Amino acid sequence: MTRRQSVLRGIVLAVGAVAFLFPFYYMIIGSLQTSPDSTPGGAFPNPGNLTFENYTDINSRINLMRGLLNSGIFTGGVIVGTLVFGVLVGYALAQLQWRGRGVTFALALLVQVVPFQLLMIPLYVMIARDYGLADNYLGMILPFAINSTAVIIFRQYFLQVPRDLFDAARIDGAGELTVLRKIALPLVRPAILTVVLLTFIGPWNEFLWPFLVTKEASMQPLAVALANYISNVAATAANPFGAVLAGACVLAAPAVLLFIVFQRHFVSTDIGSGVKG
Amino acid sequence: MTTTATANPPAGRSTRSPGGRAPRxxxxxxxxxxxxxxxxxxxxxxxxxxxxxxxxxxxxxxxxxxxxxxxxxxxxxxxxxxxxFQEVFSDPAVIRSFGNVGIFLLINVPLTVVLSLVLATALNKAVRARTFLRVAYYVPYVTASVAVVGVWLFLFSGSGLVNQLLGPLAPKPSWLISPTWAMPTIALFVTWKQLGFYILLYLAALQSVSKELYEAASTDGAGAVRSFFSVTIPGVRPATVLVLLLSTVTGANLFTEPYLLTGGGGPNGASTSPVLLMYQKGIEQGHPGTASAIGIALVIGVLIIAFVQRKLAGGDES
Known part of the structure; x- marks a missing residue:
C-alpha cells in the first residue's frame, strides 16, 4: 500500500463523511437561526442570530410531545410484536423439524421483496374502512407487526447454537416451552438489541402508511405531523425554514442518538445475513 | 443452508411409546x-x-x-x-410518472452501486476513525426522510446555500421547481439517504473476499486499482445483485420525497411518481381499481428490470 494511495483513500473517506454529515450540521444551525441565513457565512453559528424561538414556534403548530408519544407507541408496538413472535418463528425455523418449515422460511424471504405500494390500497381498504381502524394505534401497527428481517436474524442466531444443547435439555425432560425460555432466549440476547435497532428505524421513520390512516392530528406520529406542516402551513410561519428544521431535529434526534450509542450492535454481518438469508 | 441440517432424533423418544401408533x-x-x-x-x-x-x-x-x-x-x-389498465395507459400523467421513475432509477441505481462500493472498499481498509466514519455514513439512513427533507428544501431553495455557492451557475428556475432538475435532485437525495445501508451490505460482502486472492494479485504485479477491478468487483458480485435489486425496489416505491420536496410531484407533474399517483387516484379521488392497476403495472415493470439486472450482473451463485 503506497503512501499516495492511502492519502487518496483518506480524501475519499473524508469527502464522504462531510457529504453525509453536513446536512445534519446545517439542520441544527438552521433550527437555531432567528432569520434564515443561506449565505455561506450562515453555515457558521452567529451569536447575534441564535434563538430557540423556532422550537417554541413549531411546538405551537404541531404538538411535539404528542407526536413523539404517538411515534413511540407505534414504534414500540412494532418492536414488541417483532420480538415476541420473531423469536418464536426464528427458533422454530432453526431448531425444530415440522411440516411447512421450508415454506415458512421462503415466505419470510419473499415478503421482503413484496413492494408495499401494491399492498397500500387493499390494506387501506381493509384496515381503515372494513375494520374501522383509522386513527387507531392498532391500525398503524398492524401492517408492520412482525418484521421479517428480524425473523431471519433470529433464525440465523439460533442456527449457531449447537442442536445438542437443546436435545440434552429435552432428554432431561424439559418441555419445548421450557427449552425455549430457559435455553434459547438467554442465548439470543445479543440478537435482541440488533433486532430492536433494526426494527426501530422502520416505524419511527415511516411516513406513507401512518399518513394514510391518521387524519386526526392528535393521533399522528411526529413524521406525519411534521410532513403535514411542511406541505400545508409552513408558509404562514415567521421563519418557516427555522420551524421546519427545529421539528426535523426533534424527529431525527432519537434515532440518531440511539444509533450512535449502540453503533456496535448495528454491524454489517448481522444486517447482511438478515437480508441475504 | 439449514434445510440440509437434519438432526438426529432425540434419543429415547421413540422407544418410550412402542404402542403409540396414532402419535407416530x-x-x-x-x-x-x-x-x-x-x-x-x-x-x-x-x-x-x-x-x-x-x-x-x-x-x-x-x-x-x-x-x-x-x-x-x-x-x-x-x-x-x-x-x-386501458384507462391507466391512456392517461398521459401515468405514462409521465413511469418515465419519471425511469429517470430516477437511471440516476439513482448506478450512482448507488458505484459510490457505496467505492466507499465500502475505502472504509474496509481504513485504520483510523473507522467507527466515526461508519456512523457518519449510516446516519442519513437511520434518519426519517421527513426530517432530512427539511434541510434539503433549505439547501436547494432558490436562494439556498447550494445556489449561493454556485453563483451564476445556479439553474433557473431553481432545482426543485425546475422541470429538468426536479427529478435528478430527488434521485440525488434518495441516493444520499440510502447509501449508508448499501455501504453496510458491501462491507459485509468484502469480508468474504479471500485475502489470498489479493495477495496473488499483488504477486502478479497488480496495483490497487487493478486488484479492485479484478478481485473486489467479481468477489462482491452477489452483493451487487442484491444492491441492484433493493435500490430498484426502493426507487419504484418513491413517494415521500416527491410528495414533500416538490410539493406533490411538481412542477407540473415533472416529478410525479407512480405511487404518488396511486395515492391521489386511489385514496384522494376514490378510484382504488385504477390505483391497483398502476400498482400491478409498476410491480411487473420492477420484476422485468430485476430480471434483466440479474442476467446482466450474473447473480447465479448468490
Missing amino acids: RRRQFLGKNPIGLLLSAPYLIFVIAVFAYPLVFAVYMAFHDYFFAAPGAQVDRPFVGLAN
Whole structure:
C-alpha cells in the first residue's frame, strides 16, 4: 500500500463523511437561526442570530410531545410484536423439524421483496374502512407487526447454537416451552438489541402508511405531523425554514442518538445475513 | 443452508411409546416437532393477513370496478376486465410518472452501486476513525426522510446555500421547481439517504473476499486499482445483485420525497411518481381499481428490470 494511495483513500473517506454529515450540521444551525441565513457565512453559528424561538414556534403548530408519544407507541408496538413472535418463528425455523418449515422460511424471504405500494390500497381498504381502524394505534401497527428481517436474524442466531444443547435439555425432560425460555432466549440476547435497532428505524421513520390512516392530528406520529406542516402551513410561519428544521431535529434526534450509542450492535454481518438469508 | 441440517432424533423418544401408533402417524404428518408449527402460527397468520390476502385483493380490484362503500354494505362491483389498465395507459400523467421513475432509477441505481462500493472498499481498509466514519455514513439512513427533507428544501431553495455557492451557475428556475432538475435532485437525495445501508451490505460482502486472492494479485504485479477491478468487483458480485435489486425496489416505491420536496410531484407533474399517483387516484379521488392497476403495472415493470439486472450482473451463485 503506497503512501499516495492511502492519502487518496483518506480524501475519499473524508469527502464522504462531510457529504453525509453536513446536512445534519446545517439542520441544527438552521433550527437555531432567528432569520434564515443561506449565505455561506450562515453555515457558521452567529451569536447575534441564535434563538430557540423556532422550537417554541413549531411546538405551537404541531404538538411535539404528542407526536413523539404517538411515534413511540407505534414504534414500540412494532418492536414488541417483532420480538415476541420473531423469536418464536426464528427458533422454530432453526431448531425444530415440522411440516411447512421450508415454506415458512421462503415466505419470510419473499415478503421482503413484496413492494408495499401494491399492498397500500387493499390494506387501506381493509384496515381503515372494513375494520374501522383509522386513527387507531392498532391500525398503524398492524401492517408492520412482525418484521421479517428480524425473523431471519433470529433464525440465523439460533442456527449457531449447537442442536445438542437443546436435545440434552429435552432428554432431561424439559418441555419445548421450557427449552425455549430457559435455553434459547438467554442465548439470543445479543440478537435482541440488533433486532430492536433494526426494527426501530422502520416505524419511527415511516411516513406513507401512518399518513394514510391518521387524519386526526392528535393521533399522528411526529413524521406525519411534521410532513403535514411542511406541505400545508409552513408558509404562514415567521421563519418557516427555522420551524421546519427545529421539528426535523426533534424527529431525527432519537434515532440518531440511539444509533450512535449502540453503533456496535448495528454491524454489517448481522444486517447482511438478515437480508441475504 | 439449514434445510440440509437434519438432526438426529432425540434419543429415547421413540422407544418410550412402542404402542403409540396414532402419535407416530401425527408426527409423520406434522414433522418431528409439531410445536414448531404452533410457534410459527402467529407469523403465518400475519403474512397471510398483511401480504397474501391484500396481494390477491389488489389483483381483484384492478380487474373490477371497485369503489368505496359503507362497511358491510352489499354493492355490485362488476368485473371490467382490462378496462382499468386501458384507462391507466391512456392517461398521459401515468405514462409521465413511469418515465419519471425511469429517470430516477437511471440516476439513482448506478450512482448507488458505484459510490457505496467505492466507499465500502475505502472504509474496509481504513485504520483510523473507522467507527466515526461508519456512523457518519449510516446516519442519513437511520434518519426519517421527513426530517432530512427539511434541510434539503433549505439547501436547494432558490436562494439556498447550494445556489449561493454556485453563483451564476445556479439553474433557473431553481432545482426543485425546475422541470429538468426536479427529478435528478430527488434521485440525488434518495441516493444520499440510502447509501449508508448499501455501504453496510458491501462491507459485509468484502469480508468474504479471500485475502489470498489479493495477495496473488499483488504477486502478479497488480496495483490497487487493478486488484479492485479484478478481485473486489467479481468477489462482491452477489452483493451487487442484491444492491441492484433493493435500490430498484426502493426507487419504484418513491413517494415521500416527491410528495414533500416538490410539493406533490411538481412542477407540473415533472416529478410525479407512480405511487404518488396511486395515492391521489386511489385514496384522494376514490378510484382504488385504477390505483391497483398502476400498482400491478409498476410491480411487473420492477420484476422485468430485476430480471434483466440479474442476467446482466450474473447473480447465479448468490
